[in-house]
Amino acid sequence: xxxxxxxxxxxxxxxxxxxxxxxxLRDRRPGFPAPSTLPFRTPDGALGTMFLSxxxxxxxxxxxxxxxxxxxxxxxxxxxxxCSHTLxxxxxTEHMNIDRAADPRDVRDDIVQLPSWVFHDRFLSSPFMVxxxxxxERTLDKTWGKIISCYTQRTLTKxxxxxxxxxxxxxxxxxxxxxxxxxTPVYHAGLWSHHLPGCLMWTVSRRKFPRPATYRSPxxxxxxxxxxxQYATRDVSxxxxxxxxxxxxxxxxxHPYGKVIGGMLILRAMVRRxxxxxENGNFFELHEVLAAGEYHSEEQGDDGxxxxxxxxxxxPASSSVGEVYLAILMKTDxxxxxxxxxxxxxxxxSANTVEIVEQKETAxxxxxxxxxxxxxxxxxxxxxxxxxxxxxxxxQII
Numbered sequence: 062x063x064x065x066x067x068x069x070x071x072x073x074x075x076x077x078x079x080x081x082x083x084x085x086l087r088d089r090r091p092g093f094p095a096p097s098t099l100p101f102r103t104p105d106g107a108l109g110t111m112f113l114s115x116x117x118x119x120x121x122x123x124x125x126x127x128x129x130x131x132x133x134x135x136x137x138x139x140x141x142x143x144c145s146h147t148l149x150x151x152x153x154t155e156h157m158n159i160d161r162a163a164d165p166r167d168v169r170d171d172i173v174q175l176p177s178w179v180f181h182d183r184f185l186s187s188p189f190m191v192x193x194x195x196x197x198e199r200t201l202d203k204t205w206g207k208i209i210s211c212y213t214q215r216t217l218t219k220x221x222x223x224x225x226x227x228x229x230x231x232x233x234x235x236x237x238x239x240x241x242x243x244x245t246p247v248y249h250a251g252l253w254s255h256h257l258p259g260c261l262m263w264t265v266s267r268r269k270f271p272r273p274a275t276y277r278s279p280x281x282x283x284x285x286x287x288x289x290x291q292y293a294t295r296d297v298s299x300x301x302x303x304x305x306x307x308x309x310x311x312x313x314x315x316h317p318y319g320k321v322i323g324g325m326l327i328l329r330a331m332v333r334r335x336x337x338x339x340e341n342g343n344f345f346e347l348h349e350v351l352a353a354g355e356y357h358s359e360e361q362g363d364d365g366x367x368x369x370x371x372x373x374x375x376x377p378a379s380s381s382v383g384e385v386y387l388a389i390l391m392k393t394d395x396x397x398x399x400x401x402x403x404x405x406x407x408x409x410x411s412a413n414t415v416e417i418v419e420q421k422e423t424a425x426x427x428x429x430x431x432x433x434x435x436x437x438x439x440x441x442x443x444x445x446x447x448x449x450x451x452x453x454x455x456x457q458i459i
Contacts, residue, residue, distance in 0.1 A: 063136055063229030067180075072137035074130075076122040077145040085143045120145070125172070128215035128222070132229040135173050135208070138180050153177045173207045176200050179237050201238055205253070206292040210266075213283070213290040221320075223277055224250060224284040228318035235318070250282040250309045250321045257304045258328070258390055261400065262293035264371050264437055272374035279309065279324035280434035281400075281458050286374045299391040302330035302399075305455070326458040327429075330399070331389040331451035337370060337401065339379045347387075347438060368440030370401050378403050378435050387438055388456065389448065396441040397448055402432035405459060431457045 066072060075085035099111045122144055124130050134140065142149040148159045153174070176197070212227050231248055238246050247254040252261070263283050270287035278284035283292075309324035311317060335347050347368040372379045390399040440448070 063132060063232060066133045066136040066229075067138070067233065069137055069139075071139040071141060072133060074124060074134065074137075074140050074142045076124040076142050079123045089145070089147050126215055128212060128217045128226045131173070131208075131212050131215065131227070135175055135230060136233060153180065173204065173211050175204060175233070179233060198238065201234055202256070205234060209251075209263075209283070209290050209292040213288065220273060220287065221275060221277060223287070224321065225319045228316070231318040247307075248318060249307050250278040250324055251284045252282060252307070254307060256293075257307060258300050258302055259297050260293045261326075261390060262398065262437055264291045264293070265289065265373055266291050269372055269375050272376040276322070278321050279326065279459055280373075281326045282309075282324065284321075285434075288374075299393055301392055301449075302328055302388070302390045302453075304328055324459065327455065328388065328458060329453050329455050331449070331453050332456065333387040333389065333448060333451060335367070335385055335387050336382060337379075337385045338382045339370075339372070340382075347440060367443050368396070368438055370436050370438045372401075372436040373434065376435075385435060386432060387440075388432075388458075389451070392445075392449065396439050397443060397445065398437065398439045400434055400458075401436040401438050402434055402458065405431045405433050429455055429457055431459060434458055 077083075078085050097113045099113060101109050101111050103109050124134075138152060140149075140151045142151055147162065150157055150159055154177075178197070208227070208230055212230075217223065217226060235246065235248060252263075261281060265283075265286060266289040268288060272286060283290040305327040307324075307326050309321045312320040312322050337347060347366055347370055378385070386402045386404065388400040388402060389397050391397070
């Protein structure tokens with residue numbers, strides 16, 4: 062279907078019906094009430110006209126709440142969109158009502174637009190025809206972030222389709238990502254290899270949902286949870302960790318952008334133990350644990366906190382005070398940030414994991430602990446000298 066949309070001359074989008082049996086060929090109701098007019102005298106004495114309107118009562122179109130429908134809208138080079146209030150035409154350079162009336166769209170229906178050169182297959186064979194490889198790559202980076210935000214706000218009838226319903230856009234971007242790098246980017250269940258390790262700092266915006274009971278992807282991937290995702294920057298200038306290996310195991314090898322049945326991330330980072338107190342809503346207190354089991358007393362916030370946590374999901378680990386592990390990924394002038402994890406006692410490092418680490422470290426008998434991601438943290442009140450002098454260790458996140 063992704064190829065059908067991409068190569069279609071025009072796609073007809075039934076944006077207004079809530080279900081397939083509603084139909085979409087009906088009279089349209091204007092989005093704006095008819096304005097009232099009032100004459101008025103301008104400062105220079107001329108007679109002008111003022112238009113008064115109560116505003117719009119438009120609601121987001123039902124099609125824009127469906128995750129599977131994002132691909133048809135973004136991949137189609139031209140579309141006729143049957144909205145609730147009008148018929149619209151959309152292409153790479155225009156978005157307009159057919160009668161050129163005002164109110165071209167509801168501002169709440171934020172549709173992502175691919176760069177125009179993505180629609181020209183000649184760039185596949187000659188990517189340097191794109192003006193400025195760095196600019197093109199930066200544009201696609203921003204586009205991918207917008208796609209993830211827009212896509213993850215939408216609903217799925219089958220939550221297990223979380224990674225599958227965006228796979229067409231993934232394939233299209235993978236084809237066109239400029240090859241001005243040392244290696245071609247690799248897709249890992251929602252994350253790109255050339256964005257690592259920065260993209261590990263993705264967060265769930267607004268409402269949190271229970272963690273799915275059925276496995277969808279590794280915990281370090283946003284595909285493992287529900288809710289709107291804020292994709293993290295690919296900026297690595299402040300990163301103080303190292304990714305040794307990132308790997309996903311596909312459900313079907315012929316579908317490299319679809320469902321996965323497993324994955325691992327081998328990371329070298331500084332790890333701190335902490336107590337997570339989740340009673341303050343979306344942002345949780347973080348208290349440092351000392352060897353004696355007492356809280357650190359220096360440079361704490363007003364409530365004694367060391368920092369704050371943004372949870373990925375509603376789950377047992379976020380229901381009561383408990384011990385967690387903090388993998389420090391980055392530092393800034395004001396804070397340190399990273400991943401909140403719990404130890405996974407059921408799954409140890411595989412033989413492949415040990416082999417990868419031994420090849421990287423040229424060392425043997427390494428103790429590799431296995432963790433699962435719970436969220437992200439920022440620690441503005443920590444003792445940076447102590448935290449950043451923590452010895453690094455190799456860990457596996459699954």
